[in-house]
Amino acid sequence: MKLTGGQILIKMIKAEGVDTIFGYPGGAVIDIYDALVKQNGLNHILVRHEQGAVHAADAYARANKSVGVALVTSGPGATNTVTGIASAHSDSIPLVVFTGQVPTALIGNDAFQEVDIVGITRPCTKHNYLIKNVDKLASTIKEAFHLARSGRPGPVLIDLPKDIMQAQIDFTEPKEISLKSYKPNYKPNKKQLNKVVDLIRRAKSPVIFAGGGVILSRASDQITRLAKMADIPVTASLMGLGAFPGSHPLWLGMLGMHGTYRANMSIGHCDLMIAAGVRFDDRVTGNIEKFAPEAKIVQIDIDPTSIHKNIEVQCPIVGDCKAALEGIIQLMEDKDTNDYKNDRKVWLDRIEEWKSTTPLRYEQDNVVIKPQFVIEKLYELTKGEAIITTEVGQNQMWAAQYYHFDKPNHFITSGGLGVMGFGLPAAIGAKAACPDKLVVDIAGDGSIQMNIQELMTAIESKIDVKIVILNNQYLGMVRQWQELFYDKVYSSTNMENAPDFVKLAEAYGAKGLRCTRPDEVESTLSEGLETEGTVVMEFAVDREESVYPMVPAGGAITEMLLV
């Protein structure tokens, strides 16, 4: 069967089980777009900016538990993907990004729309390729998907010169992938697992700390079972929210700079930490010297570089989180005597006291809307069932604190890189993956403007997303730092000059709603959520509300600024 490079590309993407890709055409990829329109089975969503394509593919991957795909042209099309790729790299999200390239004969000649995207993205991809021979195309695509989804997942980029996409060859199925230099270790060491069981049985004040790796390895069930069987309270990083049910009594809330009082205090006083799929980011640890000073730390991670990178651990386990946790549970079941459980009561009582004396709190009066109140109402109205995407800043932290995620893959946020403008394209990607789910982007007035053009994508593709803008007319998180640490000098954070978001929504063909009074929050949300189609709901919130608790950068996580 004779196929062109473009046709092979589409065939190979379909073979990986991907049904929707996100992209934007251009000169170098016209041949692919020509092949795309002449086939069935692979849906293409036309974004309005290439950055949006990558964020949408990222969220598609997370919501769908599969690999996200973006397709863009050479030069500026390719460079516009870099932020999205770097974000996916930080969060270990499986993506394959296809970029057009000038014809092979022109590479290196500074041709029109030529850029060395393989060179540019080397540090922010798991791996990348430039295809120079059409015979290698199919096998390279297969290898790219394999790399993206296996081991510690991540983004892989393939650069496709125009002549390779035009070339015709007899297509043959590529062989199974076997790389001599890449064999991730999934199976944990049994001796280490036994050690963990021992540690659990001797611990008086243990904590489980779940990260994004738990969600990636689909180990939420194992985390939950382990926590319940041994009465171990659970906290999570931003990326780990949903790994353990947010409504369960053993749930401590999020850990870190804006973690709950009880989560941070628990880490400060625990004698055993079981860390699964985390990389001990500085936003979680604060001052490393004062992070879990009394604890023995067990760290489970598929990536050996995560271990001993930021934190010295006493019991490292290299392997798949799910396999490791399952192994621990099996061993516990075999020899559990429950004799340690009496000690737990003291610990859990202590945590309960932290919770009751210092819960998350804000005060809603009847004059000005508090942003936290909007999210609590959203949580109630959606019964916690919505997929939530966020932008970055205060909106993201309040979403993390007040929308109590019960299930994995329901909170989609740019955690590691912290990309403003992530939420709207991510909502589109998540909705494309899960059309039956309600998808809500929790946004700020600053970050929504960074990729606002994707409203057109949602309208055109009839992908209905709901956007909640918490409008405080500030870049709120930076303003908060300026208030606390820069003598209230609000340099360049005032956003009073903003578009009319309701009119803007209408200009794109979406519905726009504005709410300025606390007693109308619920009815505005209800109307917005019940209205078919894409809806922008703008809430004029308290301008100077801050996110608390807060650990000042570099401080010990137990030393929090409270309201």
Add this chain to the structure above:
Amino acid sequence: MKTNSYLLSILVDDEPGVLSRIAGLFSGRGFNIDSLSVASTVEPDVSRITMVTKCEPHIIEQIKKQLHKLINVITVNDLTDKKYVQRELALIKINARPEKKADILRIVDIFRCKIVDVGLSHYTIEVSGDSEKHDAIISLLNPMGIIEIASTGSIALARENGKK
């Protein structure tokens, strides 16, 4: 904290961009490369990179793991605490004033080097050996007026049963 010198022997896919991936890893993470040597091996499509890096002891573990994480890196062998043979090659161009020629030839003889180029006013000497030998001969030749030096990085192979 004190830094040590480590000798790594790294097998990699012989593909364009592999060296850039390694160099990028070092610059991006703030590691140092002291010397670097790249050449093909008997296996087609496989190259050997021999690298000397100076760092604190806990950093070398990260370096090795990060190197191994690169898809094109096949093996990372830390020779530092093993038995190995190590060589560097240097070409040293030196002033050969008549009254010093005999001294130079004697040093060349003692160090078992070769003179590979002779001009009216200079000799070029080829030195091969470990880095101590290089340091020693350079310190002896220096007073006579070294004009320029070109040298390779270390290359090394583990000895049979190469554990100490």
